Amino acid sequence: MSLDISPENCSYRGEGNVGLVISLKKEEKVLKLIKQENGSVVVNHEESFFKELENQVKIVENVMKPLLGNAFVNTPVIVHLQKDEIKMINGMVDKFRPGSRQHKSVKEEDCHVFMLPDYCSLPPHMKMFPSFGPVISIEIKPKQGFVLSDNDSSLSPNSYSTCRFCLMQGYKMRRGVISSRSAYCPTDLFSGCSLRMLHALKMLLKSPQNNFRMFKDQKLVYSEEKKEDLNKLLSDFFDSEKKSSYSDMLCNLVIKALLEPFEEGSYKFLVHLLNKISQRCANSNPCEENEFCHKLPRGCVLERILNVQSLDTMELTKLYPLYRKIIVNSEQSSDYVGCISRYSIPSHVGENLKQSNESDYHFASRKVWEFLVALTMKDCSIMLAFKKVLNCGLKLRNQNVISDDYGNSYLMSIAIADLDIKHISKVEKLYKERPFLLESCA
Template identity: 25%
Template sequence: MGLLNKLSAFRIVWRFAKARKSGLLTWKAKSELVSQYMERMVTPFFDSVFLVSPRIIEMRVEDVHQLAKIPSLPANMKLEQFDELLAFPNNLSFLPLSNIPRNVTKLSALEMLDATRIPKHLITYVGPTITVEIKPKQGFYQNHLSMDFPYCNNCILQLEKCGSDHYEEMYDFCPLDLYSGNFSKMKSSLEALMKVPHRNLRIFVDGNLVHSDESPLDATLLTPTLFPSGQGNADDLMTAVDVNNATLSWQFCGSNQLHVQLCLVLAGCSDVRDFSLRDHSVLGQILSAQRIDSVGIVRAHQIFQSLPAAAQVCRCGVVRYFEVTKLLQYLVQKQLLDKNRLPVRGLEVLERTDDRSLLERYLLAASMKDCSVCTLRIVLYRGQYKT
């Protein structure tokens, strides 16, 4: 849920905890725990330029109940005042008050900068802010003991989902191409996501979602939607300028395409003629963090089954491999992220090789395999710019 902070002119986002099965907001928020986990376990893997640090806020339950109506409203609907939410039926809320214990009066949330829109100080020259959000997924092929899979983990998952009618069609996106360091493969993987986003790509214009799996935009409408004044075309989405190897990109945009491919920003390069996936790039750092998982889903499943708690859950039937991560997190998370242990825990788990530590590393790497990368572009029109 996002809103504009009138004091700073920055848009902010509030992230509330959700129940895993129902998708409804839950009063059992662990904002402090999540924040500590991110700071201690995830942040050390990345340069600060790639991270947005959240802060913890609290709200009255009644206010969150009203805010939780927003997901039920038409996409991109603008609300100027909080009181406008009061006019909508309470049954639209993703936080039913009947689910809240009487002694719970406030809920916590994580507040972060909205990565889909930033202030425009040169209004005369500034065009739309275009944000491409990508879930790059697992970027390396993982060998599984005693099992020979000819596909990467993401492609296997897509085959499974299509076979179970979760998706109507496969897409041509393969994370191994995105992380390959080969310019042509990387560009083709991004084009495949543009064509069929599934849940791994979303495009925003000035904070409004315009292209996603839930609401895909016809290919013929991409250019007029992204560049309504004709100052660019959809191919320009594949282009940007590398600024300090970060994901914020600026460039003059006229009838010509921008100079360097979006691939260069993600790969940390400045020239197609010397293209490779740089270790210091955002994808390079994500890949390095993912590789702390040395066991993979099959071995993790075996370790999981060896745990007493796992045996109790598995009595009711066979657990599918693609459900393992959720079950692992459900059973082990409380011990891994115990609030009293977390402040004294750290990445020492990377130095251990016992089964418990291997499982912890698998779960930590799972966060890196499902993270999102946002690249922003502010289109600047040709003209004279005063300092």
């Protein structure tokens, strides 16, 4: 596949702890390049690295798509980049990278990388419809959207009702990672209550941290590091007589998109697990109505993410002995979690108790596998893109278009990104972090 890897066509899109993301303007694609610690002496053998990328493709196809549905998940394509192209990319992005990320970089050598659609653009099939104005795209990292409803009584008195995100805010404050706490609470966003969801989005706008970014025609215009006047930024997007603040109009549009039920593509629905969780956190926004009167529509993107997050319904203190059983009694392989393949959904997935035809070792492997998959969904990104539709009487499928409270219609696309399944060592890391995390709410 021939790609235009040039300074004119490439731009820095962002990065996480593992990957650096570059957008290709002409192709409307993004490349995800893997970073390493600067000065690392670890040698990545191209053959084994290529196999790991192929394995990740298998995980998306055989695990993520069945659990989330085809409507929101795209399978990455593996492409090859030459050393000179990597060198050009590194030189081009260097001035845009935050200082906190520069301890890692992409090694300047021939390598394979992932290519995915640019979720800051509308998909090709939507471009046939008449539209105007800029494309506004939103990236939200929603985080864990629930609190267990049957928490371990051995935890601190307040921890049972405090979600992980809010605990982490206190933890980061104590460590000096952040200067102020965010009032965003994921349980509000996942509540299905429009008032609580509106509050959640407003708090993300107030304190985006690493959880909210907005793009305009593929260019970053709003984030933790770059805050501008939203009413000015959105004036040509809404292009209508101002009946309320444009930021409020954007929040309400995002809420409608997040609650839009998608029927396309079947997915595994874990209703018995969803019954064990609560959308109430000590820091969540109060709602005057009964908390049980709201629920996420079946098939919407939030419900599907929460559905997979809910695979983690076992307290870490109970999961850790199962993890130790795996570590002690098996040879570690990147292809397996205990005796369960990383590349397929195990039998009895989502069952809390050991089944009659499961050995103790299989049960331990399954619960750790479920934990790692759920952990991936707690760190995923929701990507939304909108563009205003010309009012010309065309009838579009509901999945392609939504309307605001003033009768204006917008093309809409939604995708779930950042679907790399976490390494098994994450269990150990989170277990050791747990006491310090609980101190933050003491």
